[in-house]
Amino acid sequence: MVCWAPVRWGADAHCRLLGFSRIHWVYTEGVAMLSICARHTRGGIYLCNYLTAQRAGGPAPCHFSTSQPSLSKDHRDYSLPNVSWSQNLQDLYNKYQELSKNGNWKCIPSCSQWRLVKSQVGDPMEGVRENRFFIRNLDKDGVGLECCMFYNKAEKRMVCIFQPGPYLEGPPGFTHNGCTATIIDSTAGEVAVCTVGMAVTANLNIDYRNPILLGSTAIADSMVEKVDGRKVYTRCTVRSHDDKVVYAEATGLFIKSNL
Numbered sequence: 357m358v359c360w361a362p363v364r365w366g367a368d369a370h371c372r373l374l375g376f377s378r379i380h381w382v383y384t385e386g387v388a389m390l391s392i393c394a395r396h397t398r399g400g401i402y403l404c405n406y407l408t409a410q411r412a413g414g415p416a417p418c419h420f421s422t423s424q425p426s427l428s429k430d431h432r433d434y435s436l437p438n439v440s441w442s443q444n445l446q447d448l449y450n451k452y453q454e455l456s457k458n459g460n461w462k463c464i465p466s467c468s469q470w471r472l473v474k475s476q477v478g479d480p481m482e483g484v485r486e487n488r489f490f491i492r493n494l495d496k497d498g499v500g501l502e503c504c505m506f507y508n509k510a511e512k513r514m515v516c517i518f519q520p521g522p523y524l525e526g527p528p529g530f531t532h533n534g535c536t537a538t539i540i541d542s543t544a545g546e547v548a549v550c551t552v553g554m555a556v557t558a559n560l561n562i563d564y565r566n567p568i569l570l571g572s573t574a575i576a577d578s579m580v581e582k583v584d585g586r587k588v589y590t591r592c593t594v595r596s597h598d599d600k601v602v603y604a605e606a607t608g609l610f611i612k613s614n615l
């Protein structure tokens with residue numbers, strides 16, 4: 357069975373802006389692919405489809421839903437692999453799980469709401485054991501952000517391995533830069549919090565180098581460069597799972613809470 361549906365964002369206006377004649381999602385026998393019917397633009401034919409994402413190690417096909425995102429008080433750990441994870445994401449996850457065995461790295465669980473745990477002296481991690489990551493709290497696996505963070509205390513470093521799903525689309529077929537900013541803010545914020553305790557973002561500067569294909573696997577690698585009083589200076593690089601493409605580079609300033 358084939359059924360056609362418009363993409364979520366204002367397809368018509370966006371199509372005209374980008375020079376597309378028509379954009380649609382196609383579902384064929386359970387295989388979801390974004391097919392963009394392109395027409396000639398000044399720069400030539402711009403054509404991409406979801407199969408490209410699949411070839412790049414994209415997620416398993418997923419369905420769209422019009423229902424509200426889940427607000428249930430579940431305590432599911434969303435950092436655990438699910439069926440929407442690509443092989444590349446699974447491989448990276450396995451790699452960091454392996455590195456975690458000697459205690460250098462630690463996987464950060466992720467739930468659908470804050471559940472602050474009473475701090476223990478000397479371990480700021482205790483306050484952030486489970487946290488909420490808003491671009492992933494959707495009612496279907498794979499449509500938002502699939503991700504998992506790993507923390508290295510000795511290196512003051514946090515990596516976030518992630519796979520952006522179709523709900524996070526900015527330019528056709530690619531991840532919205534706001535989503536990338538959120539991943540950077542959260543990864544750098546998390547390492548700041550793990551280093552000094554509760555902190556908030558005061559400043560974030562991002563250079564976007566390359567677009568991130570939806571469904572591909574990428575890694576945000578963030579570290580604390582300097583702590584000066586309440587100020588925590590961080591740096592973050594987002595690159596492809598194989599380190600071949602740099603997607604974004606950022607610096608962030610986080611301020612330790614007075615509370």
Ligand SMILES: CCCCCCCC/C=C\CCCCCCCC(=O)SCCNC(=O)CCNC(=O)[C@H](O)C(C)(C)COP(=O)(O)OP(=O)(O)OC[C@H]1O[C@@H](n2cnc3c(N)ncnc32)[C@H](O)[C@@H]1OP(=O)(O)O
Binds near residue numbers: 586
């Ligand atoms: C909001 C609640 C969040 C709760 C989260 C708790 C759980 C955490 C657990 C897990 C984290 C996981 C990761 C999370 C990631 C998400 C991050 C976010 O989305 S955070 C929300 C967005 N950010 C804000 O809402 C900040 C709004 N701004 C403020 O509240 C204030 O401006 C603040 C706290 C940043 C600074 O205010 P002051 O009054 O406490 O301190 P002053 O004296 O102004 O600044 C301290 C020093 O920092 C410099 N500074 C401040 N802002 C600066 C800036 N933009 N650029 C450069 N320097 C700046 C100042 O010049 C000063 O430096 P000198 O000590 O004099 O050397």
